[in-house]
Amino acid sequence: AQLEESGGGSVPAGASLRLSCVTGGGNLFTTWNMAWFRQPPGQEREAIAAITWGDEKTYYSDSVKGRFTISRDNAKSTVYLEMNSLKPEDTAKYFCAKSAVWGTASFPEGRFWDSWGQGTQVSVSS
DSSP: OOEEEEOOEEEETTOOEEEEEEESOGGGGGGOEEEEEEEOTTSOOEEEEEEOSSSOOEEEOTTTTTTEEEEEEGGGTEEEEEEOSOOGGGOEEEEEEEESOOOTTSTTTOOSOOEEOOOEEEEEEO
């Protein structure tokens, strides 16, 4: 599957951004769990938000809970990440990922995600 992120940019602290991830999944998209990961400079990639297929249950890391919202539009095969109250520590490259499998290790451990986009850069200045 092809995943393409967009919506990143350079913003001041406190600003908002909305990231989009368009997939080539078509009808298959409705059966994919989707997630957003980020990788700050010099650090490992971490899972920050996920949304399951069907019941669309959402999961968030403690670092973004209450500020970020993940959502999906099955008609557009697209997943979004609404980011509010951005902080300098949110600076990272953001990736979306998909998985047809969901298990206890899916989030926040980040296992079972099998396709990734190229990422979009988010830079937050203080």
